Amino acid sequence: MQLKDTIHESRAFLNRAIVAGLLVAIAALALIWRMVQLQITNHEHFTTLSRENRVKVVPLPPTRGLIYDRRDVLLAQNRPAYSLEITPEQVDDIDTLLKDLAQVIEINDDDLERFWQLKKRKRRFDSVPIRVNLSPDETAQFAVYRHRFPGVDIKAQLLRHYPYDVKTTHVLGYVGRVSQRDLEQIDASNYAGTSHIGKNGVERTYESALHGSVGYEQIEINAAGRRVRTLEQTPPEPGVDVHLHIDIALQEVAMRAFGDNNGAIVAINPQNGGVLAFVSQPGYDPNLFVEGISRKDYDALQENPDRPLYNRALRGQYPPGSTIKPFMGLAGLEYGTIQFDTSAYCPGYFQLPGNTHKYRDWKKSGHGSMDLDSAIVQSCDVFFYKLAYELGIDRLHDFLSQFGFGDRTGIDLTGESTGLLPSRQWKRRARNQPWYPGETLIMGIGQGYFLTTPLQLAAATAAIANNGTYYTPHVVDYLQSRATGEITPIPPTSQPIPKALQQNWDDVRKGMTNVVESPRGTAKRIRSSEYRIAGKTGTAQVFTVGQDEDYNEEEIDKKLRDHALFIAYAPVENPQIAIAVVVENGGHGGSAAAPIAREVMDAYLLNRDEPLEATQ
Amino acid sequence: MSYSPRQLGDLTPTDPNRRQGLLAVFHIDLPLLVGLLLLCGYGLIVLYSASGENLGQVERQALRIVLAFMVTLAIAQLNPGTLRRWSPSLYAVGMLMLVGVLVFGEIGKGAQRWLDLGIVRFQPSELVKLAVPLMIAWYLAEQRLPPTWQRLLFAALMIAAPVLLIAKQPDLGTALLVASAGAFVLFLAGISWRLIGGLVVAAAAAAPVIWYTMRDYQRQRVLTFLDPENDPLGAGYHIIQSKIAIGSGGLYGKGWLNGTQSQLDFLPERHTDFIFAVLSEEFGLIGVLILLALYLFVIARGMYIATRAQDTFTRLLAGSLTLEFFVYLFVNTGMVSGLLPVVGVPLPLVSYGGTSLVTLMAGFGMLMSIHTHRRLLPT
Known part of the structure; x- marks a missing residue:
């Protein structure tokens, strides 16, 4: 019985073992099928995935x-x-x-x-x-x-x-x-x-x-x-x-010369338009921005009333004031409106025919009899009121635009302002008003709507200095590959200003020279014994003085004081440097702005090899 | 039918399995021994690569293999009768320890699996992997087969209790192995096909219930299995990277130590649960087929031993241990190749680690014991 059972159980077990073996075989085959599917059928797909996994560019x-x-x-x-x-x-x-x-x-x-x-x-x-x-x-x-x-x-x-x-x-x-x-x-x-x-x-x-x-x-x-x-x-x-083209020595000298004043100075090589100095006062430390400026530092810069972040040389728009007078004079000569020896009488004011409004000269008592030379040297306003009136706004606009006023100079820096050279069309477009003759007059002395940037003034001065070639100012001289040493120059681009008569240009330059050289010149204090400077002072009104009021420098807030301007080039015989200086609220161009220009010129023309140390 | 305790070398000349020399003296089954040695050797070669050429790890694993083989040999010396007598006690100890783990156990990797016995840390679930088939085989072999409904129910309860305790640790992989080991005993004992069919239907019906009792990470594994790309950097990462490793291996593999997926750490758990992917990547389909051939050889030998066993207990035990070994293998390779959900089961005899190795080799010791202690049957 036991034996029979054992044999029976053994049989039954064998049956089940065979079934189990079959199940094992089926499962093994399923596994092999799976492996074939992964390793053979989809091999390429997974090879790609594996490569994407491990290789990174x-x-x-x-x-x-x-x-x-x-x-x-x-x-x-x-x-x-x-x-x-x-x-x-x-x-x-x-x-x-x-x-x-x-x-x-x-x-x-x-x-x-x-x-x-x-x-x-x-x-x-x-x-x-x-x-x-x-x-x-x-x-x-x-x-x-x-x-x-x-x-x-x-x-x-x-x-x-x-x-x-x-x-x-x-x-x-x-x-x-x-x-x-x-x-x-x-x-x-x-x-x-x-x-x-x-x-x-x-x-x-x-x-x-x-x-x-x-x-x-x-x-x-x-x-x-x-x-x-x-x-x-x-x-x-x-x-x-x-x-x-920038000379760090000039930058340093210019900044020192500015002292605590705000303003800008641009110095240009009139022979190629290269910018030798480009300073906007005050500046700020650019290193703060490299790793991301802290909020506190940034707020301090933003809230500083002197606006250090503001690039005055590039974006500052100032009335050119009397610095525009040489250009006005040149316009008069070139258009034949005046001769070099045409004289006019300055009683201290100018009136338009049929109008009682008095356009006042800065010198209340008047300059007396003036020709172009003395009008530039003494900066007589009445002479230029009259000249502007005779030229008219259209000719003024056309002539001045040749010197780059009213448009971006195209310097290789971004964010430049255009300034504003007003015209009839501009006024119609911007203000929807006709042009009034009185506006032509004040434009003759660089006031009114007329706005220029220090950069524009310097570039225009360079064009006078080099006798009629308007160079697009540029900061970069050349690029050099460190690997090959190969140099890629940045060629100057220029535009000749058409001339009616060479003598006219010489005459205006003579007037500018006398501004510094003549004992009556408004910038006579910067006269140098080592080289001759030609220039023109200017004062731009920030605060409008009433018709019959006096302007008292002592009494008004420094913020409302006039901007002092000065344009110059030197040496007169062979101009190497042309400069425009604006000293904000500096007062008179001759006393505030001209000395800064002189120091920069000295540094450039006399002490060319002064060694420098970086501020660390 | 009863056994009498035997002494070493007590083989009679009429023993049908009479062998000469040391193999016979030490109760070693040569085919099984060779198959296991080849598998372990192959495993060490793969482990050297999977461990990032860490010779120390390979040495440690080799030492464990030596120890595990000593366990095999030690158990092979025991008479199957001894094993049978010990079965109920082993089962009882195993159950006590499982309860102990739940109460005093140490937590490792988010699961309570370890019991600190002072000298060694011990994973009771490993003991249970052997104790359950032993116990069920012992229980069913007490009476004539096929078992009665009543005994079946009781056997099922004896399987379910440890399975639930292990699943609660939670260790789904081991629970699955223990359940399958017990189930195989029942299957081999000849339970009716109708019952099997009924159980399959019941299991399908119970699936939603199981779903709600599963832990979050277990559910996640199932969901990931169904759609690994759904979570490529989270839970699906394992499976995606492992499939890439296997697939990019191709027919011949990328060569030993040259698997980019394995060597550059894209493959997670590459020297433990996912070592099969390393092998597939570096040795290709050919390497996989060689591994499978070795496994199937060992399994075939195990089934052969089972069919040649002389009584119900040893038959059931040998058969279920062998089939449990196959489940081990299939769950791991199925998981690594994306055929099954990710369940933490190592590749038997190949994955780095000592605990499951010792258990497995102890099981093979039992197979050897069963095969080498046969007596000449009466008549």
């Missing part, structure tokens, strides 16, 4: 080109800077870490704000800066505590630095972190690895040259995204060095 950012002044003084450099960076992946609790870190190293709210913002944009294994521009002391201090902060490291990177900071701001501009708006305007792929971009000034205008071209490397990465090895590389093309 990494941009190699180019090194930014350097900027030099005309004597190869380095104005913008790339300096290794140390920042403290956190790799979120390696940190368990960032909030606690930040709290602990703040015990060791100073971290302010701006740092925290930037950290959280940048962190959002980066991957977990990318490090995010918490502090930038560590001082050597801070670097050493952190090194002591380093072991307490896993995932926190000191990183070195090349950061733009402007050794002459405030002295170069308004011409060099600065670089800042690439923003979303920047990315919309540039070839984003070329900036794939670049953190900074030119925001302003030369840094912006010559951005593409300075930046260079991005390189690429194919790297193999692991699952955490870390580099394992390099597979292929295309090196980046470094940015090109930029050499300026």
